[in-house]
Amino acid sequence: MTPPAVPGLALGRARWFRRLRLPTQPLARHMILALCGAAVLYVVTSSLSPYNDFEVGEIALYVIALSGLSLLTGVNGQISLGHGAFMAVGAYATALLMTHTHLNFLLELLASIGAAAILGLVIGIPATRLKGPYLAGMTLLLALALPPIADKWSTTFGGDQGLTTTVPAAPGTTNPEEWLAWIQIMGALIVVVLLANLLRSRFGRTFRAVRDDEIAASLAGIHVARTKVIAFVISAGCAGLAGAFLGLSTGVVNTGEFPLTLSIQLLAAMVLGGTGTLMGMWWGAVLLVYLPQWSTSLSGDFNLGSGASAYLATIIFGVVLIVAMIAAPTGIQGGLRWAWGRISVFGSRLGVSTPSVSEGPGATLHGPDQVRNSG
Amino acid sequence: MGLFVNITLDGLANGMIFAALALALVLIFRATRIVNFAQGAMGMITTFIASSLLGRGVAYWWAFLAVLAIGFVLGALVERVLIRPLQGKSELNPVIVTIGLLVVLEGVAGTIYGNSSRGFPAAYSQSGLTVGHTKIAFSHFDVFILVSVLVLMIATLVLFRATSLGLRMRASAFSGEISRLLGVRVGLLLTLGWALAGVAGSLAGLLVAPTSSFSPYFMDLVLVYAFTAAVIGGLESPVGALIGGLITGLSISYVGGYLGSGLQPLGALVLLMVALMARPEGIFARPPARRV
Numbered sequence: 001m002t003p004p005a006v007p008g009l010a011l012g013r014a015r016w017f018r019r020l021r022l023p024t025q026p027l028a029r030h031m032i033l034a035l036c037g038a039a040v041l042y043v044v045t046s047s048l049s050p051y052n053d054f055e056v057g058e059i060a061l062y063v064i065a066l067s068g069l070s071l072l073t074g075v076n077g078q079i080s081l082g083h084g085a086f087m088a089v090g091a092y093a094t095a096l097l098m099t100h101t102h103l104n105f106l107l108e109l110l111a112s113i114g115a116a117a118i119l120g121l122v123i124g125i126p127a128t129r130l131k132g133p134y135l136a137g138m139t140l141l142l143a144l145a146l147p148p149i150a151d152k153w154s155t156t157f158g159g160d161q162g163l164t165t166t167v168p169a170a171p172g173t174t175n176p177e178e179w180l181a182w183i184q185i186m187g188a189l190i191v192v193v194l195l196a197n198l199l200r201s202r203f204g205r206t207f208r209a210v211r212d213d214e215i216a217a218s219l220a221g222i223h224v225a226r227t228k229v230i231a232f233v234i235s236a237g238c239a240g241l242a243g244a245f246l247g248l249s250t251g252v253v254n255t256g257e258f259p260l261t262l263s264i265q266l267l268a269a270m271v272l273g274g275t276g277t278l279m280g281m282w283w284g285a286v287l288l289v290y291l292p293q294w295s296t297s298l299s300g301d302f303n304l305g306s307g308a309s310a311y312l313a314t315i316i317f318g319v320v321l322i323v324a325m326i327a328a329p330t331g332i333q334g335g336l337r338w339a340w341g342r343i344s345v346f347g348s349r350l351g352v353s354t355p356s357v358s359e360g361p362g363a364t365l366h367g368p369d370q371v372r373n374s375g
Numbered sequence: 376m377g378l379f380v381n382i383t384l385d386g387l388a389n390g391m392i393f394a395a396l397a398l399a400l401v402l403i404f405r406a407t408r409i410v411n412f413a414q415g416a417m418g419m420i421t422t423f424i425a426s427s428l429l430g431r432g433v434a435y436w437w438a439f440l441a442v443l444a445i446g447f448v449l450g451a452l453v454e455r456v457l458i459r460p461l462q463g464k465s466e467l468n469p470v471i472v473t474i475g476l477l478v479v480l481e482g483v484a485g486t487i488y489g490n491s492s493r494g495f496p497a498a499y500s501q502s503g504l505t506v507g508h509t510k511i512a513f514s515h516f517d518v519f520i521l522v523s524v525l526v527l528m529i530a531t532l533v534l535f536r537a538t539s540l541g542l543r544m545r546a547s548a549f550s551g552e553i554s555r556l557l558g559v560r561v562g563l564l565l566t567l568g569w570a571l572a573g574v575a576g577s578l579a580g581l582l583v584a585p586t587s588s589f590s591p592y593f594m595d596l597v598l599v600y601a602f603t604a605a606v607i608g609g610l611e612s613p614v615g616a617l618i619g620g621l622i623t624g625l626s627i628s629y630v631g632g633y634l635g636s637g638l639q640p641l642g643a644l645v646l647l648m649v650a651l652m653a654r655p656e657g658i659f660a661r662p663p664a665r666r667v
Contacts, residue, residue, distance in 0.1 A: 079467050081412075081474060126648050132466040133410035136474075137602040138647055140412065144599055145640035152637035260595060264478055271471060311485035318479035325472045326460050 026200040034189045041185050050177035054249065055289055057181035060188035061245035062285035066270050067195050067278050068238025073267075074276025075199060076231035077211030079132060082123075082139035083239045084263035085146040090116040090240025091247035091257070092150065095163035105168045109187075109244055116240020117233045124232025128225040143263040147255040162254025165247045184245050191238055192278055198234070199278070207231055261314065268321040273331050280333025291316060381512035382632035383625065388517040389600075390624020391524040392582045396601035397608065397616035398531060399575035404610045405548045406568030407458065409469040413476035415598030417453070417573060418580030419591060420480045421446045423488055425581060426495055426589070435498060439581060443574050450573020454566045484591040497585035520582050524617075527575060531613050534571075544568060596640060600627060603647045622646075 023029050045053050065087060073079050093115035097108045123142060127135050150157035157163065170179035198204055206227045209217040218224045247253040265288060273284025292313040299309035324331060330338075396414060403411045411417075421442045428438040457476060461468045499515035535541040547554040547561040548568070555561050579601070580594060587593045604623040608615025623646065630642035 073467070077467075079470060081470075126652055130651060133404075133470055134606065134651065136412065136467075136470045137410060137599065137606065138644070138651070141599040141603070141640065141644045141647060144596060145644045148637035148640060152635055260592075261478070264474055267471065267474065268478075308486045311482040314478050315482035315486070318475045318477070318482060321475035322457060322472050322479070325468050325475065326457070329464075329468065 026197055030193045030196045034193045038185070038189055042182075045178050045181050045185070050175055053175075053177040053181040057177070057184040057245070058249055058289045059282070059285045060181070060184040061242045061249065062266075062269065062288045063188045063281050064191045064245065065239045065242035065266055066273065066281035066284050066288075067192055068235040068242075069266055069270045070273070070276055070278060070281055071195055071199070071207070071238075072231050072235035073270065074274075075204065075211065076207040076228060078127060078228060078231065079136045079267075080139045080235070080263075081136050081267060082141075082143035082263050083235075083266045084258045084260070085139075085142045086116045086119060086236040086239035087243030087246060087262070088146055088150075088255070088258035089119050090243030091253045092157060092163070092243075093240070094244035095158075095165050095247050095253040096156075098165050099163050109241060112240045112244035113237040114240075116243065117237040120233040120236025121229065124229040124236070127232060128228045140260075140263075143260050147258055150255045158254065160254060160256075162252040162256075164252050167248050180248060184249075187241060187245060191241065192281075195234075195238075196278055203227075203230070265317055268317045271321055271324055271329075271331055274333025274335075275329070275331060277331075277333040280331055283332040377509070378632065382628050384511060384513040384517070385632075386625035386628025387621065388513070388520050388624075389628060390604075390621040391520050392579055392620075393597065393601045393604045393623050394617045394620025395524045395527060395575050395582065396579040396597060397604040397620050398528065398613055399572035399579070400601060400605040401608070401610060401613055401616045402531070402568050402572040402575065404605070406544070406565045407454075407469075407548075408466070409458065409473070410602065410610075411453075411569075411572065412470065412473040412598065413453070413480060414473075414572065414576045415579075415594030415601070416477040416480035417446065417449055418576035418578075418583075418597075419594040420484055421449065421573075421577040422495065422580035422584045422589075423484050423591075426488075426493065426584075429496065435496065439498070442581060443577050446573035446575075446577030447570045448573070450576070451566045451570040453573075454569035458569070459562075481591045488591070493589050495584035495589045501585065516585065523578065523582070527578060528613060528617055531571070531575075535613070599640070600624075600643055603643050603650070606647060607650045 023032065041056065045056055048056065065083060069080060069083050090112035094108050094112040097103055097111055103111075123139065127138070130138065151159065154160075167176060167180050167183070170176050174182075199207070206217070206222045209220065209222055210224050210227045214224050217227075243258075246257065250257060269284035269288045270281065272287055273282070274280025292310075295313040295316055296309040299312045328335065396418065399414050399418075400410060403409055403414070424445055425438045425442040428441060429435065433441070453476065457472055458469060461472060497516040499519050501514045501516045503510045503512050503514050504518075505511075533541075535545060543554070543559045544564045544567065546557075547559050547564045551561045579597065583593065583597050587597075600623050601620070604619035605616055606619070607622055608617070608619030623643065626646050627639050627643060631639045634642075
């Protein structure tokens, strides 16, 4: 460590930096982050056009699905190639309730979570005995098997037309897109705060322990099968809520909204965002919403046919997925953390930031943990 | 009764096709412990190439052979370029990379050939044979399917059981390090395993295409059925792939014939879940030994 050139200035900066640090207690920390996020998103959504509000809402709903998938694959080590199927179950559950009953809106959303969680239980129980590629194949089959069921019983599920959904009336003069975006953002923030707390709790630790070494985890007294099923159920429930929100965004729920491509794009977005992180899922969701648009304009620039633009998005997703897996498996959030780590190291050389021994035991106690869990 | 016989015959022909693709999955799993989820898409892209060749007036059998060769090269290329860098990493990485390859290949096929499904010719007549005075749902083409997949299976078995090359392939799959010490070129043989799987996948594509709507996605379901077949057979044994293929083909056919074709994937899912619950290691696999 080189001594700072001007000691007084460095000390002043250190205090200033120290005061800006978030609380280390997880709940308080996550709530503060969520409230800041909510404030930013409120300002953003009220200044955007209705169409952009719609997109922000879509980002929020994908954050919900991706966070669940990140928990399952990144934290618990179980892969799912069929999360689109859980989204479909959630969407159909809400749409069926909206068509046939007049339940409270929140109850309808909870029902979508419940329905998807039950399917998660059905798939999660056999999944406890399966290793990577077997589980991948089974969930892939799930993604292909569920949509045709809705076509088979088309009187119940509305066939090609699908079922319509209704968003509860917006209060006051709020325009409906902004209102829906708000419902979705609130949902996303609640889910992310809950998951962030879960990951810092005993559950989070057992999830990671099972991922890293099942045998060691079971020797340490962890019920491996139960832990894996719980992770699957939570993840499926998140996907169910995301599906219900997707149904609200599009106004109809039909099988065309849940092709195999959706499941694969979710996987790709999760990998690109940063497997196992929650913060990275926001980057993944942004890609999921905007990449198809960018590729459409790109194919316009290259004068590709109109049919090609849909495929171009798929190709870009696939190529980026392969390249990311080979070259940068930690995704965008991993890259950001690496960059932040470099900045911190650079800063500590100047005597500016990062908790060190001189700042007292409280800072060091949580120091390394924060670096790992700050996403 | 007639319906039952026809459904059974249909299931038999489909089962043989699933067995061919399952064999491809088995060849790769034996060699590299990876399930290649892009195997179906690789068969799809080679079949589209065959379609282009036929469109340019190339004779069917030349196109057939050319496409098998292209499948061979494609399989080797994929192993060298995409799979080799993943050696020694988490087992989820190759799953994700092969899924990425799957969507890239489908996207490329969609961009070049469009989404509209086109026809693909069969090698032989597809109208049913006549036995006695009744016409059955088994055509000359189905006989060709049966024969070509059996030839492929027997060739694979002969390769593995009766040649020194096959012995070396088995050895390098069994224990790469020891084989390398004994002078076996393990890397080359792993590539060969992928290349042979590419041939089997191409054959499956050529056999499926005439009877399905020939679009970039036509191998998706075939792949998951083949996966089901391979898992039933234990993912390690070519004979298991054949029997798993027939079990899957017949089950799918009965579900389709009696309950409706929309429930076929669900039937396969149930079959796969039952198979995994009852015998996770498959029917023909060696007794399980868990790696700690």
